[in-house]
Amino acid sequence: MMYEAQRALASPVRNPRMATVIGRLLGAAFLVCFGTGLYSHFLQEPQDWMRFATRPEYLYQVTQGTHIIAGIACFPLLLAKLYIVFPDLFAYPPLQGFVHFLERASIALFVGASLVQITIGLLNTYQWYPWPFPFRQVHFALGWVLIGLLVIHIGVKLPIIARYWSKSSGSGDDSGDDDHLVDAVSADRASHAEAVRLSGASRPGGVTGRVLDYIDATPQVTSRVSRRGFLTTVGVATTAVVGLTAGQTFTPLNAVNLFAPRKKGVGQQGVPVNRTSEQAKVADAAMASSWTLTLAVSGTERSFTRAELLALPQTEVRLPIACVEGWSQMANWRGVRLRDLAEMMNAAPETAFRLISLEQRGSFSKTQMGSEYVRDPLTLVALELNGETLDLEHGYPARMIAPGRPGVLQTKWLSRIEAIS
Amino acid sequence: MTRPDADGSGHETSRLGMRAHKNAVGPNPGDGSTERVGNGLNPPPAGITPSSGRRMRNIRLVLVGGGVLLMAWGALVMFDSVRPARIPGVALWIAAAIVLHDGIVAPIVLAGGIALRRAGRRITGTVVVIVQSGIVVGSIVSLIAVPTLVAKNFAPANPTVLPLNYGLNLGIFWVVLAAVTVGLSVWAFLRGRHPAETFPDDSGR
Numbered sequence: 019m020m021y022e023a024q025r026a027l028a029s030p031v032r033n034p035r036m037a038t039v040i041g042r043l044l045g046a047a048f049l050v051c052f053g054t055g056l057y058s059h060f061l062q063e064p065q066d067w068m069r070f071a072t073r074p075e076y077l078y079q080v081t082q083g084t085h086i087i088a089g090i091a092c093f094p095l096l097l098a099k100l101y102i103v104f105p106d107l108f109a110y111p112p113l114q115g116f117v118h119f120l121e122r123a124s125i126a127l128f129v130g131a132s133l134v135q136i137t138i139g140l141l142n143t144y145q146w147y148p149w150p151f152p153f154r155q156v157h158f159a160l161g162w163v164l165i166g167l168l169v170i171h172i173g174v175k176l177p178i179i180a181r182y183w184s185k186s187s188g189s190g191d192d193s194g195d196d197d198h199l200v201d202a203v204s205a206d207r208a209s210h211a212e213a214v215r216l217s218g219a220s221r222p223g224g225v226t227g228r229v230l231d232y233i234d235a236t237p238q239v240t241s242r243v244s245r246r247g248f249l250t251t252v253g254v255a256t257t258a259v260v261g262l263t264a265g266q267t268f269t270p271l272n273a274v275n276l277f278a279p280r281k282k283g284v285g286q287q288g289v290p291v292n293r294t295s296e297q298a299k300v301a302d303a304a305m306a307s308s309w310t311l312t313l314a315v316s317g318t319e320r321s322f323t324r325a326e327l328l329a330l331p332q333t334e335v336r337l338p339i340a341c342v343e344g345w346s347q348m349a350n351w352r353g354v355r356l357r358d359l360a361e362m363m364n365a366a367p368e369t370a371f372r373l374i375s376l377e378q379r380g381s382f383s384k385t386q387m388g389s390e391y392v393r394d395p396l397t398l399v400a401l402e403l404n405g406e407t408l409d410l411e412h413g414y415p416a417r418m419i420a421p422g423r424p425g426v427l428q429t430k431w432l433s434r435i436e437a438i439s
Numbered sequence: 440m441t442r443p444d445a446d447g448s449g450h451e452t453s454r455l456g457m458r459a460h461k462n463a464v465g466p467n468p469g470d471g472s473t474e475r476v477g478n479g480l481n482p483p484p485a486g487i488t489p490s491s492g493r494r495m496r497n498i499r500l501v502l503v504g505g506g507v508l509l510m511a512w513g514a515l516v517m518f519d520s521v522r523p524a525r526i527p528g529v530a531l532w533i534a535a536a537i538v539l540h541d542g543i544v545a546p547i548v549l550a551g552g553i554a555l556r557r558a559g560r561r562i563t564g565t566v567v568v569i570v571q572s573g574i575v576v577g578s579i580v581s582l583i584a585v586p587t588l589v590a591k592n593f594a595p596a597n598p599t600v601l602p603l604n605y606g607l608n609l610g611i612f613w614v615v616l617a618a619v620t621v622g623l624s625v626w627a628f629l630r631g632r633h634p635a636e637t638f639p640d641d642s643g644r
């Protein structure tokens with residue numbers, strides 16, 4: 019029965035060369051996701067010794083944009099890969115001892131965890147969270163698990179991967195090493211069909227026999243056409259899902275942004291919004307005339323009203339807001355350099371700061387900023403956005419904007435900035 | 440529905456991996472062929488040739504060992520950062536993903552492919568492949584687009600989240616895709632009627 023199933027599943031695209039070709043693309047996409055994901059993680063949860071690059075100022079836009087682009091490319095690639103190796107599900111005997119069991123179990127976990135990882139990642143960008151666990155922690159842990167499983171998988175399959183890595187390793191003709199394999203499959207089908215025909219009335223009995231008979235009566239597609247068709251399909255599908263969503267971060271594709279969860283320029287003052295003042299419950303405190311921004315450095319505190327901040331030297335910068343969810347939006351910001359404020363408070367150059375929002379709850383109501391950002395001339399306490407007073411949804415009365423950091427760390431509705439000793 | 444030819448190589452073939460793969464091309468292609476598809480993907484043992492064998496085995500051991508460590512670290516991170524009560528939910532989702540794919544999606548794709556080929560009995564294989572391709576591309580794009588429609592129903596937190604008319608966009612996409620698929624199919628069909636000039640291997644069917 020298992021052999022019959024495998025036979026029915028035979029197809030010119032289900033071969034080790036194709037598994038290698040698609041597998042290495044998928045593996046590369048996983049590694050890119052993991053690398054960019056780790057970068058995003060450590061930006062948000064830095065170890066003490068970590069310092070980050072502040073240039074190019076669109077660095078995080080690129081890394082996280084790439085994370086989501088490569089992540090979305092995983093959908094067609096993973097499905098293609100699973101399509102290729104599907105017959106392995108019916109390997110017979112199903113288990114050949116403990117090592118084989120471990121191998122199959124690791125593959126099952128690999129498949130399941132990969133599907134979960136890309137699904138929760140995608141839905142997270144839609145701000146839809148239908149799962150019973152915390153996204154960030156699970157996505158992070160699964161990232162490690164998946165990379166581990168990927169490395170194990172490569173180790174287990176290494177001889178096959180090595181053998182089928184390059185096209186020329188086999189018979190040398192244009193269609194690759196696996197040709198004989200495929201021809202044999204065709205021959206198999208042809209001979210089976212022939213046998214059925216010759217045997218006349220004695221058609222194969224049983225459900226499986228009938229099903230196989232039905233399948234054998236389908237038109238033959240040559241292996242070359244099948245393979246090219248398959249690769250073209252994967253290529254077109256990947257191009258489509260990426261091309262029709264990447265416009266949310268990659269401006270040249272803005273015009274064909276049909277399916278991304280964000281659209282450039284859509285939002286107050288031309289900038290999309292993530293956390294709203296309503297969600298953060300800050301509207302009253304932010305609009306109060308008594309609002310001040312307090313700076314605290316080694317025991318000294320000083321409070322600034324918005325008017326006082328506006329009276330200080332103003333700097334205009336052009337920086338993107340780049341969200342962990344992969345969208346980004348370039349904008350013009352105007353405000354006071356954080357560096358100037360730090361100097362005014364006599365903070366030592368290597369001082370890191372804690373940024374505190376009016377928001378009482380929420381995981382990013384208090385965040386930290388390393389000295390490399392504090393000292394950067396592009397880092398502002400922003401008071402204006404795209405030529406207007408900062409909208410409440412963008413953090414009025416004052417917010418942070420710094421180069422190369424995720425949006426969650428560009429603290430809105432600032433209330434207090436204190437030196438970390 | 441037992442194994443058609445019990446030549447005793449069932450176990451051996453898979454153990455020998457690639458070598459068996461080559462040999463089986465010979466006398467009994469009918470039996471060996473599909474098996475090789477499976478076996479080609481099964482783990483062959485280290486040491487295809489004795490000289491490269493030891494190095495290959497060492498590399499593989501390092502990879503498998505390193506992978507196990509990475510996985511263990513991931514598990515540690517999971518147990519460290521996720522409340523224990525939430526972890527069964529993760530396991531459930533992973534199990535459900537396997538069942539959903541292997542038990543539902545894959546068989547449907549398979550049946551669809553067979554039905555399409557069957558329906559296209561009198562058409563050239565190339566046209567069948569093009570139509571199949573169009574359907575697959577449309578399905579994958581729909582796979583990432585349809586959740587936006589669902590998520591939009593839950594009233595996103597603010598109007599800048601999911602701001603597009605995704606239903607309309609998906610409709611436009613399918614129309615364009617269908618037009619391209621039909622166009623290509625007609626082109627391939629016309630070409631296929633003059634096999635000598637074109638796809639030489641397609642005519643040899």
Ligand code: HEM
Pocket residue numbers: 047048051052054055056058059060062085086088089090092132135136137138139140141142143154155157158160161162164342343344
């Ligand atoms: C195998 C593929 C993937 C791997 C290995 C991976 C890995 C990671 C890692 C390690 C992080 C950092 C988590 C943290 O900050 O603690 C991350 C963040 C993220 N990933 Fe992925 N990811 C993958 C696929 C995806 C996909 C397909 C999407 C969406 C289309 C996605 C969306 C996100 C988002 C939105 C974040 C930001 C989370 C946050 O900081 O709130 N990921 N990913």
